[in-house]
Amino acid sequence: MANQENRMLIVVFYACISLFALICLIPFVMAVSGSFSTEARLAAEGYSFLPRGFSLDTYAFMFGSKAEQILQAYLTSAIVTVLGTASAVLVTTAYAYVITVKGFRYRNFFAFMAYFTMLFSGGTLPWYILATKYYHLDNTLAGLFVPYLLNVFLMYLQANYFKSIPHEIIESAQIDGAGHIHIFFRIMLPLGQVGLVTISLFYALQFWNDFYLPLLLVSEERLYTIQYMMYNMMANIQYLASGNSAQIGGAIIAPPLETAKMAMTCLTVLPIAILYPFLQRYFVRGIIVGSVKG
């Protein structure tokens, strides 16, 4: 009886999840199909699940005219993601360690300093002045990740993982003569692995998806990330379509081709779509690590 009930429940769950997955999939399928359609038929008949008049022209056009930029943008995005995640995790865990160390006199002060920025910020303008006039981060690779090196929320998340490590372990290490650096790298980081995996994924996703830093700090095309290229394209289309452009001389500026838009979307999503099934394994493992330990 109970078994049958369970089975029923599982069937219902599967049905719900499948439906939900399907709904999520629809826009993606439309984008893929749109990118393989011919422009004229797409404009005349709209989107569909199967490409209208299958053609590779759009991709040929994109790679013909923009291949270099797209590859360059991919490379920049990848470098920023790897470099950004590695350094952000290092900075975040280090800060988290500092504010969790027992016996460190100013840890509350540092904890407060970080917390304060969660509640109040100086605003965009002072931030921009600081980043461009004092740190000279404009048009640099560093500008694409340095401003995001410490996410306070993730720092607290990591600090909580550290707090869950029994203090006795640290004490015993200290008795054995270990200094803070030793304790941090040899004990805290390996034991706080669960948190490490989580925040790494958060950071990696943040760096891959970010278009705000390139928007504000970058004007040289060699530093465009793939997301910024995408944002740029979308922003232009949206602005032109909203009719605001009518204010600017009443001109009609032909927006980029619909199929090109879709092809660009596919290109941006592609790496994540390919990598995700592999990453997911680690993601799930990361979450369940330690869950069955007493």
Add this chain to the structure above:
Amino acid sequence: MVKKRVWSALFLAALLLLSACGTGSNNGKESTSPANGTNNESAGSTLKPAKLKIVLYGDESNRMKELSKAEFKDLIKKEINADIEFQFLPWTEYGGGKTDLMLSTGEDFATYTDTNYMVKSVAKGLYTDLTPFMDNAAGDMKKSIDDNSFTAFQLDGKQYAVPVGNKPNSGEFYSVLARQDLLEEVGMTGISSLAELEAFYDKVHAKHPELIGYASTDARKMLMYEYTDKNLFWQNDMLAIDEAAKDDKVISWFESEDFKAYAAIMRGWYQKGIIPKYAATNLPQLQSDWNSGKAMFWAGTAARPFEGAASITQAVPTAKLANYFLSKDFPKISRGTYSTAWFVSANAADPERYVMFFNLLQKNQELYDLFAYGIKDKDYTLDENGRLTRNTTDALIPDWLLMNKNFMRFDNTVPDDFIAQYKAWDDDAIISKGAGFNFDNTPVKNEETKINGVFSELLAPIASGFLDYDTYFPKALEKLKAAGFDKYMAEYQKQFSAWYAAKS
């Protein structure tokens, strides 16, 4: 083993970080040092070297990239001894966003503006006053662009921006831009009244039910000839003036009987389906419908019949566009200007050189051709009649931006009589009596914000016919008054009257 691995990984990460920051700071230096580092190579020029940064919006095409590093750069260096850099920003940053940030942080650059953004920015002291440079640096420009265009960008007699080009702009959106091919298909020859326009819709709708009628939600200008005897010209969404009357009276558009009559027409259009039902929630769709040839008419401007044709003919190769005025009793009204103008940021080291650059763009046919179309016989060819064939679809300095009726070229598809009509478009136009007036909103800033809220939430839906005037207008009016409209109106009238009196 593990230890080794951890340390080597960390070492690698640190190395990467350092190298990234390293190259970073080098680049930073690179981009700032040429300002004082470069020197003069152009022997002919007596000017000292300068560095200019021009911000443009939209996508930078590949060809533009090549030219801006080669021919454009060399030519500008030769002509005005300036090192030029073009920076492209997404359209969302126009008149705000990053443009604001760059202005507020005192960067040295120039880009284009409209009067609204100009008034706001000048109040904050963010634009350079270009008046002292106009006589010396903008000489050629003054010859090819009329004076009214310049006065439109003056505040208190000071020139804060210079017009980017010179194109016929009178009667903007006052005409019906109709799909001539559809018109002929249903056996009509032209449109000269509302009744004919609606008949056009009915006939085409019967044949092509998949097409929408009007691809916009605002037809107050186009329909003006039908619902009022005044020759209305709108100062903004709220206020209008009557160009037929010789007074300084500002009309509250929404409180007028004219608006009531207009709302009734629009309500009818909406119910009838001339404006599609989705227009209320999905405005951008209308324009994309128009671009893909799925609409019958739109609001017209002098240039739209050929400017817009390219994207429509992609979907409907036989499409043709033509402008029709519902009545021609009134003269066309001109703001006296192209609505876009160049400005120079307040912190620019050499504002005069920027003006010289703007002047260069409109100096003569040869330079205009270069900046708008590229290199002759490579990027474009001209036939014996001077008609243009472009060999690349890449935009350079956007040609809508430079557009000057004295210099611009047409392609083979544009009929001769259209060009003649286009060039003479402004000839019988009158300059608006409000041309050159710029409202200073500082005293009523709060009211203005609230009024704009009421406008988009309550009044715009009535104006577009989505909501019924009789049922919804009284409440909207009440909210408008509560938002401080009377005070706003009084302030506007006061400033306008003072300006008007000083002018005449």
